[in-house]
Amino acid sequence: MQGEVPVDVNGVPHGQPVLDSLVALLDLERIEENIFRGVSPASSTIRVFGGQVAGQALVAAGRTVPEERRVHSLHAYFIRPGDPSIPIVYEVDRTRDGRSFTTRRVVALQRGKTIFSLSASFQVDEGGIDHAEPMPEVPDPESLPTFGERLGESLSKFGPPQPRPIDVRYVTEPPWVSRENGPREARNQVWMRADGVLAVPDDHLLHVCIAAFASDMTLLDAPLARHGVYWGLDNVVGASLDHAMWFHRRFRADEWFLYDCASPSASGGRGLATGRFFSQDGQLVATVVQEGLLRVND
Numbered sequence: 117m118q119g120e121v122p123v124d125v126n127g128v129p130h131g132q133p134v135l136d137s138l139v140a141l142l143d144l145e146r147i148e149e150n151i152f153r154g155v156s157p158a159s160s161t162i163r164v165f166g167g168q169v170a171g172q173a174l175v176a177a178g179r180t181v182p183e184e185r186r187v188h189s190l191h192a193y194f195i196r197p198g199d200p201s202i203p204i205v206y207e208v209d210r211t212r213d214g215r216s217f218t219t220r221r222v223v224a225l226q227r228g229k230t231i232f233s234l235s236a237s238f239q240v241d242e243g244g245i246d247h248a249e250p251m252p253e254v255p256d257p258e259s260l261p262t263f264g265e266r267l268g269e270s271l272s273k274f275g276p277p278q279p280r281p282i283d284v285r286y287v288t289e290p291p292w293v294s295r296e297n298g299p300r301e302a303r304n305q306v307w308m309r310a311d312g313v314l315a316v317p318d319d320h321l322l323h324v325c326i327a328a329f330a331s332d333m334t335l336l337d338a339p340l341a342r343h344g345v346y347w348g349l350d351n352v353v354g355a356s357l358d359h360a361m362w363f364h365r366r367f368r369a370d371e372w373f374l375y376d377c378a379s380p381s382a383s384g385g386r387g388l389a390t391g392r393f394f395s396q397d398g399q400l401v402a403t404v405v406q407e408g409l410l411r412v413n414d
Contacts, residue, residue: 121279124264129279135312135370138281141168142175142325150208152176156200159278164198164231166356167332169224171325173234176206177220178321185218185238186366187324192234192359199226216240248364248400249392257307257372257396260285266293282330283311287374291341292349302342302379306334310370317368326369327402331391332356336408339379339387343412351413357386359406367393367401377404385411 122131137157144152154172156164170192178187198204209221217239224232263284287305294300308330314322336354337346345352367373377391391404 123277124262124280128264128267128277130264130281130283130311132312134279134281135310135314137279138310138326138329139314139322142171142322142329144172144175144179144206146179147205150180150210152179152206152208154204154206156198156204157279161200161278164200164204165332166194166359167329169194169198169204169232170234170332170359171329172204173206173222173224173232174236174325174328175321176208177222177234177236178238178325180208180210180220181218181238183320185240186320187363188237188239189362190234190236190328190360192232194232194356194358196226196229196231197355198224198231202226204231211235216242251374251394251398251400252305252376254287254305254307254374257285257309260287260307266290281311282326282333283309284334288341291337291346294341295344295346295349297344299344300341302338304334304337304341304377306375307372308333308375309372312370314368314370320366323367323369324363327363327367327373327393328361330369331361331375331393331402331404332359332406334375335377335389335391335404335406336387336410338377338389339382339408339410342379342382345412353409353411353413354387355409357407357409360404362403363401364403365395365399365401367395367399372396373401382410385409 121129121133144154205225211219220236222234223230285307374394379389381388387410388407393402
């Protein structure tokens with residue numbers, strides 16, 4: 117991480133240097149024609165963050181696709197925990213190159229075993245029917261406290277502060293606060309944006325990959341809120357199991373987008389969550405669905 121890193125209240129690193137480190141993390145090393153290598157940040161916890169491996173796998177897929185074809189969907193499975201102390205190798209299968217659509221499959225490998233798999237589809241720009249659900253009415257992001265301000269005195273409960281390349285502003289009450297009042301609606305709303313300026317504004321793949329990274333940050337907060345528990349404060353064991361995204365319209369990841377998440381069901385040690393990304397002008401730009409392992413032990 118280059119230069120002096122700004123910190124939020126309570127010492128949470130954020131801002132342009134942290135965002136630049138994320139962009140560098142997504143800039144994979146090409147080993148062979150369809151093989152890439154990525155690393156994890158030095159500040160990683162005991163396993164690779166799911167949003168990181170999803171973003172890197174999507175970069176690997178995109179590096180084999182013509183620039184004029186944009187990502188419109190991805191479907192992924194988290195198979196094994198990733199080890200942040202060693203590189204991740206991404207192997208791309210060029211499944212199909214059609215007239216309008218391109219399909220790629222990617223496997224992420226460590227120590228010869230698959231830790232993650234992804235299928236992604238890319239499409240040329242086309243016209244057609246157009247409609248979308250409206251954005252919920254929520255406060256303006258600039259009127260809301262920063263993540264560090266929301267965290268307040270709770271920081272010590274979550275260990276050393278980790279760099280935050282994504283600026284997150286909670287619309288709903290943060291789940292580590294709401295749990296004190298018990299279960300509530302299975303919903304979580306935050307404003308998000310890359311915490312800085314992306315140097316290449318028309319790099320569609322980069323903006324989508326950063327959105328994929330961000331999508332794994334707060335999605336499972338929704339089912340946890342429904343049961344009044346939270347990571348690190350209660351005996352919760354969890355991990356992402358699978359993840360799907362559909363990208364409907366163009367957007368910039370360094371401009372505010374609302375992430376509106378809900379959980380329609382939890383059962384069998386798993387929680388299902390859905391999320392919608394809205395640009396600040398109210399356009400629905402992406403939809404997310406994830407199921408996660410959620411075990412709440414007595």
